[in-house]
Amino acid sequence: MIEVKNLGKTFGDHEVLKDISLTVRKGEVISIIGPSGCGKSTFLRSLNLLEKPTAGIVEFESINILDPSTDVDKLRQKIGMVFQSFNLFPHKTVKENIMLAPVKLGLMTEEEASAKADELLNRIGLSDKADQYPSRISGGQQQRVAIVRALAMNPDVMLFDEPTSALDPEMVGEVLNLIKTLADSGMTMIVVTHEMGFAREISDRVLFFNDGVIAEENVPEELFGNPQNERLKDFLSKML
Amino acid sequence: MIAVIAVVAIVVVAAGSYAVLGGEKKDVLIVETSPDFAPFDYMYGSEFVGIDMDIVRAVCDDMGYKVEFRQNNFDSILMSVPQGKADIGASGFTISEERAKSVNFSIPYASINQVVVAPVDTDIKTLEDVRGKVIPVQNGTTGADYAAGVSSSVIYQKTYSDVILDVSTGKADCEIVDSTVAVAQIAAHPELQVLDILTDSPVENYGFIFSKDNQALLDKFNASLQKIMDNGIYESIWNYYEKNGFSPETPSFFSYRGVLTVETSPDFPPFEYIYGTEYAGIDMDLMQAICYDINYRLVMKDNNFDSIIMSVTQGKSDMGASGFTISEDRKKQVLFSDPYAEIKQVVVVSKDSNIKTLDDVRGKTISVQTGTSGADYAATLSSNIIYQKTYSDVVQDILTGKADCEVVDSTVAAAQAARNSNLRVLDITDAEVEYYGFIFAKESQELCDLINESLARLTANGTVDKIIAYYADNEYKEVPSYYSSHDIEEFESHDGFWGGLWDRINNDFLKNDRYQYLFKGLENTLIITVIALLIGMALGAIVAMIRSTHDITGKFVILNAISKLYVTVIRGTPVMVQLMIIYYVVFASINFNPVLIASVAFGLNSGAYVAEVIRSGINAVPKGQMEACRSLGMSSRMAMTTVILPQAIRNILPALGNEGITLLKETSVAGYIGIMDLTRGGDIIRGQTYDALLPMVVVAVIYLAIVLVLTKLVGMLEKRLNNAY
Numbered sequence: 001m002i003e004v005k006n007l008g009k010t011f012g013d014h015e016v017l018k019d020i021s022l023t024v025r026k027g028e029v030i031s032i033i034g035p036s037g038c039g040k041s042t043f044l045r046s047l048n049l050l051e052k053p054t055a056g057i058v059e060f061e062s063i064n065i066l067d068p069s070t071d072v073d074k075l076r077q078k079i080g081m082v083f084q085s086f087n088l089f090p091h092k093t094v095k096e097n098i099m100l101a102p103v104k105l106g107l108m109t110e111e112e113a114s115a116k117a118d119e120l121l122n123r124i125g126l127s128d129k130a131d132q133y134p135s136r137i138s139g140g141q142q143q144r145v146a147i148v149r150a151l152a153m154n155p156d157v158m159l160f161d162e163p164t165s166a167l168d169p170e171m172v173g174e175v176l177n178l179i180k181t182l183a184d185s186g187m188t189m190i191v192v193t194h195e196m197g198f199a200r201e202i203s204d205r206v207l208f209f210n211d212g213v214i215a216e217e218n219v220p221e222e223l224f225g226n227p228q229n230e231r232l233k234d235f236l237s238k239m240l
Numbered sequence: 241m242i243a244v245i246a247v248v249a250i251v252v253v254a255a256g257s258y259a260v261l262g263g264e265k266k267d268v269l270i271v272e273t274s275p276d277f278a279p280f281d282y283m284y285g286s287e288f289v290g291i292d293m294d295i296v297r298a299v300c301d302d303m304g305y306k307v308e309f310r311q312n313n314f315d316s317i318l319m320s321v322p323q324g325k326a327d328i329g330a331s332g333f334t335i336s337e338e339r340a341k342s343v344n345f346s347i348p349y350a351s352i353n354q355v356v357v358a359p360v361d362t363d364i365k366t367l368e369d370v371r372g373k374v375i376p377v378q379n380g381t382t383g384a385d386y387a388a389g390v391s392s393s394v395i396y397q398k399t400y401s402d403v404i405l406d407v408s409t410g411k412a413d414c415e416i417v418d419s420t421v422a423v424a425q426i427a428a429h430p431e432l433q434v435l436d437i438l439t440d441s442p443v444e445n446y447g448f449i450f451s452k453d454n455q456a457l458l459d460k461f462n463a464s465l466q467k468i469m470d471n472g473i474y475e476s477i478w479n480y481y482e483k484n485g486f487s488p489e490t491p492s493f494f495s496y497r498g499v500l501t502v503e504t505s506p507d508f509p510p511f512e513y514i515y516g517t518e519y520a521g522i523d524m525d526l527m528q529a530i531c532y533d534i535n536y537r538l539v540m541k542d543n544n545f546d547s548i549i550m551s552v553t554q555g556k557s558d559m560g561a562s563g564f565t566i567s568e569d570r571k572k573q574v575l576f577s578d579p580y581a582e583i584k585q586v587v588v589v590s591k592d593s594n595i596k597t598l599d600d601v602r603g604k605t606i607s608v609q610t611g612t613s614g615a616d617y618a619a620t621l622s623s624n625i626i627y628q629k630t631y632s633d634v635v636q637d638i639l640t641g642k643a644d645c646e647v648v649d650s651t652v653a654a655a656q657a658a659r660n661s662n663l664r665v666l667d668i669t670d671a672e673v674e675y676y677g678f679i680f681a682k683e684s685q686e687l688c689d690l691i692n693e694s695l696a697r698l699t700a701n702g703t704v705d706k707i708i709a710y711y712a713d714n715e716y717k718e719v720p721s722y723y724s725s726h727d728i729e730e731f732e733s734h735d736g737f738w739g740g741l742w743d744r745i746n747n748d749f750l751k752n753d754r755y756q757y758l759f760k761g762l763e764n765t766l767i768i769t770v771i772a773l774l775i776g777m778a779l780g781a782i783v784a785m786i787r788s789t790h791d792i793t794g795k796f797v798i799l800n801a802i803s804k805l806y807v808t809v810i811r812g813t814p815v816m817v818q819l820m821i822i823y824y825v826v827f828a829s830i831n832f833n834p835v836l837i838a839s840v841a842f843g844l845n846s847g848a849y850v851a852e853v854i855r856s857g858i859n860a861v862p863k864g865q866m867e868a869c870r871s872l873g874m875s876s877r878m879a880m881t882t883v884i885l886p887q888a889i890r891n892i893l894p895a896l897g898n899e900g901i902t903l904l905k906e907t908s909v910a911g912y913i914g915i916m917d918l919t920r921g922g923d924i925i926r927g928q929t930y931d932a933l934l935p936m937v938v939v940a941v942i943y944l945a946i947v948l949v950l951t952k953l954v955g956m957l958e959k960r961l962n963n964a965y
Contacts, residue, residue: 048871050867050870050871073870073873073874073875074873075873076870076871076872076873077872077873079871080871081867081868081871083864083867083868083871085862085864087862087864087865087867087868088868089865089868089883089887090887091883091886091887091890100872100882100883101869101872101873101874104874104878104882105872105873105874105878146868149872150871150872153872153873
């Protein structure tokens with residue numbers, strides 16, 4: 001579904017990503033862990049061109065997204081993204097947040113989007129918050145709305161960029177549960193996270209990023225149970 | 241061009257007629273007409289126009305009379321002339337023996353036969369077909385008499401409009417009417433045609449009618465009528481109307497000679513000032529006299545003294561009449577007419593001043609109006625010169641002791657002293673005597689010659705002297721125009737600063753409806769502000785979006801460079817300079833409504849500030865908002881308009897409100913391109929009353945009131961938006 005070949009990214013002189021290759025299959029859940037500044041967020045954001053890679057190829061459903069003739073806006077509709085800081089639209093109600101993109105992009109009529117939003121809000125138990133502005137609901141609730149806002153576009157893949165890092169501890173659970181439900185439903189996902197237990201539980205594969213390269217890649221049991229890379233060992237020991 | 245001028249200029253038309261009088265006050269002849277008889281008598285706008293009207297104008301001008309046209313029913317004119325209510329009846333009267341019993345006729349001025357006017361699809365072909373038909377006619381006309389002999393079904397209407405209506409709606413079969421009127425009627429009604437089939441109808445002669453009691457007037461009139469028939473004017477009038485198809489859309493032959501647009505800065509009594517709503521003063525009356533003499537319509541435009549030369553050289557106006565001293569420097573830019581006034585520089589001091597000789601003046605603080613000869617001369621006497629924009633400020637400087645004296649043209653000095661008993665005029669300078677001339681663009685040699693010839697005529701026949709004597713006799717006080725129908729009002733003195741406040745309010749605002757300047761000015765100020773604000777918001781939003789999009793995505797390299805240049809230039813130069821460049825350079829060759837030009841100029845100016853405000857608002861919206869939009873597949877433009885801008889606008893509403901308030905106040909420089917905005921309106925009052933303070937205070941209070949209202953509105957809007965989320 002996603003094919004990354006020799007991806008590189010530099011900011012000025014600083015090389016953030018070095019020659020990264022990765023294949024993501026349909027239905028696969030991949031977690032990316034690693035120390036701060038290792039390039040894991042930059043990598044994730046390269047997949048929907050929020051960052052423009054300086055080298056390599058990114059193919060999404062066999063289309064090279066770096067080709068200037070590719071309609072990136074069209075591709076992004078199929079790639080959902082959830083941000084650390086939620087990024088809900090503060091001037092729109094919860095429901096309007098969900099409906100805005102499908103309606104504005106002409107994918108759904110007002111009525112269809114409304115029905116979809118109701119269904120999604122019902123699924124996450126926030127039907128009663130539909131007409132609230134984001135500032136009136138908790139961080140956990142905001143992040144769950146942000147997730148279903150992305151889901152409203154019926155994406156083929158979901159990217160999570162440290163979805164729980166900005167949350168108070170007591171709210172982390174509800175968000176992780178929602179992501180887990182999503183994983184169980186067969187959604188293709190790439191999750192950048194610091195929640196090791198979570199990564200271990202939901203992932204088909206875990207990538208350990210260090211200094212802009214994938215330092216170690218394995219099924220979660222092996223990577224967490226039997227780490228090979230010295231830096232990974234060090235990292236895991238600090239995280240536990 | 242006329243439409244454009246109408247917005248900004250005051251059309252000066254002396255009561256009654258505007259075109260054919262020599263430049264002196266004359267006895268008035270009252271001429272009655274029924275103005276529904278094109279092409280002989282009809283209305284064009286508010287003017288009485290037509291062959292009759294213009295012949296009467298030409299004849300009366302030759303006789304040395306002023307004409308006042310009045311309208312009356314055709315039938316009634318035949319009564320009011322014998323009764324002496326009107327001097328002349330001019331309404332296409334057919335000369336008949338029967339009428340000659342009750343009125344005198346002039347010599348004939350037109351020969352007319354009767355024709356039939358019928359729909360184009362009529363079956364009327366010969367005189368025989370007309371018999372027995374339903375025929376509408378205008379009551380009392382020859383056509384009516386003739387029709388009665390042809391048919392018994394005659395409809396008698398009061399006006400030709402009703403007659404035409406009968407024929408074109410099929411109520412009647414055909415009309416019988418004078419041939420010339422018929423041509424005019426079918427010009428306006430293509431569904432009708434003229435049939436010249438009334439072979440037995442009499443050929444008639446038109447004459448003007450006079451009372452039997454006034455043989456002397458008739459004789460004089462006939463002599464002059466014969467004269468204009470001999471000298472070609474009569475023929476020119478006929479040719480003119482014929483050339484225009486006898487259409488009732490044709491303005492007067494005399495008005496058609498042209499419109500003369502003249503700019504002045506009416507704050508220079510006794511040469512130019514505004515009395516009530518009329519331009520008055522020596523220059524103004526000379527222009528009026530000249531326009532009467534050369535048969536032009538005079539249109540006055542108000543502008544700053546400094547700006548008039550530029551305006552004239554660019555052809556925005558035909559000429560300038562504002563006490564321009566003829567100088568070699570100015571001759572490089574403009575043509576001067578022959579001199580019409582001789583002026584020397586004098587010194588004006590306050591009553592208790594100890595200045596007595598020219599030597600006392602040297603080194604003193606001297607207040608002058610910028611750009612005047614007095615200013616140049618003062619600079620040779622002292623280095624402490626206060627340059628003021630208006631004479632009211634200059635006078636204020638002397639009265640308050642800010643300046644020791646003023647150097648000014650002798651006539652203006654006399655006017656100032658007449659206005660204010662605390663001033664004294666000292667004839668102590670050694671400045672050269674100067675001459676005033678009207679100014680023209682270099683290309684306007686022909687017009688300049690025309691004005692010079694006229695000026696020579698008016699000088700020869702004493703008109704110029706009469707006008708100057710009129711103002712001198714009134715001690716150069718502010719009096720109505722020599723040509724005005726207004727009476728001279730007693731001038732009320734208002735010495736002292738706070739003394740006689742009520743008198744000053746009365747004099748500044750109530751007398752001669754002077755408050756109208758503030759109303760009209762306020763209207764322009766608001767129009768300019770609102771349009772400029774809309775332009776500024778739109779332009780600012782576009783520029784801000786271009787620049788922010790460029791900042792985020794790197795797109796729009798060229799547009800961004802243009803936007804940056806625009807913001808830099810606009811923010812780096814004074815708005816007044818921008819305004820003058822846009823008016824005098826960008827729109828130099830286009831004669832466009834100055835209020836709109838000003839709106840565009842202020843809009844362009846405001847756009848740059850709004851752009852920066854909006855940009856800062858956009859920058860204040862977290863980056864994640866744009867990323868969230870893009871990750872959902874929205875284009876950057878869609879993200880901008882639906883997500884970023886709405887949030888940005890809320891952030892910057894207070895700043896935008898401030899921009900609106902700033903803009904409102906900045907429009908106060910609109911006077912530089914001759915617009916009467918609120919500030920200029922106040923200046924005009926100050927120029928008239930020499931009360932420097934009160935009009936200014938009132939202007940300030942009006943600005944303040946608007947700003948308070950605006951502030952309140954922005955506050956309410958802000959509160960509503962804040963409540964939203």
